[in-house]
Amino acid sequence: MSAIRWQSVIWDFNGTLVDDCALAVEAINVQLARRSLAPLSLDEYRRVFGFPLADYHRKLGFDLSVETMSGLADEFHEVYLAGAPACALHTGVREVLGKLNASGVRQFVLSAMEETTLRDALRRLEIDGCFEASYGLDHRMADSKIARGRELLERCRLHPDATVLIGDTDHDVDVARDLGISVILVARGHQSAERLRALGVPVHETFADLERALCEGRSA
Numbered sequence: 001m002s003a004i005r006w007q008s009v010i011w012d013f014n015g016t017l018v019d020d021c022a023l024a025v026e027a028i029n030v031q032l033a034r035r036s037l038a039p040l041s042l043d044e045y046r047r048v049f050g051f052p053l054a055d056y057h058r059k060l061g062f063d064l065s066v067e068t069m070s071g072l073a074d075e076f077h078e079v080y081l082a083g084a085p086a087c088a089l090h091t092g093v094r095e096v097l098g099k100l101n102a103s104g105v106r107q108f109v110l111s112a113m114e115e116t117t118l119r120d121a122l123r124r125l126e127i128d129g130c131f132e133a134s135y136g137l138d139h140r141m142a143d144s145k146i147a148r149g150r151e152l153l154e155r156c157r158l159h160p161d162a163t164v165l166i167g168d169t170d171h172d173v174d175v176a177r178d179l180g181i182s183v184i185l186v187a188r189g190h191q192s193a194e195r196l197r198a199l200g201v202p203v204h205e206t207f208a209d210l211e212r213a214l215c216e217g218r219s220a
Helices: 021-034 041-046 052-058 069-086 091-104 115-124 148-155 170-179 193-197 207-215
Strands: 008-011 106-114 134-136 163-167 182-186
Touching: 008 182, 021 069, 041 052, 052 163, 069 115, 091 106, 091 207, 106 115, 106 148, 115 134, 134 148, 148 170, 163 170, 170 182, 182 207
Parallel strands: 008 106, 008 163, 106 134, 163 182
Antiparallel strands: none
């Protein structure tokens, strides 16, 4: 790993480190069923999911003139939090985290998940010790994590030119561009590989591919 070009790696959590897409589909389908709306398959979900979440919910048929995003978030989390303990890390995650740590790379988590829930999940998965800091939101509405990303860079004194964000959605690209850092996407999470490739940034299908790219010190 000595050839890696980045001094710091910022990881997204949901869909990037943890394999929770099926659970997210289960939770949203409960909500859709309660409103007599059509359910989603996993492939359909990965084609439509995105930020801002209000736009995503409108696409699915939710009437936001009579529903609140906070109410929808609480309802979603009734199912999601009950099932979260059964969600495992993606294959290869532990190996990549370990090799980066062994190489002296600083690692962080930046998530749109509520921060206490995020830290509990990192402890449950026994990877909390891999990260210097973890940044989440102070609510469950999973809106933009750009502001928290700015705080992370400032408080941890990260150099943008030597920092990369690894995520699984177009929002991770938006965050990285706002922060002025590099971005790599892993097509194992909440958006399809086809959507990610259209963004014009490096995309890897597996963590083995990601590890090879990091080892070679390149982003594509």
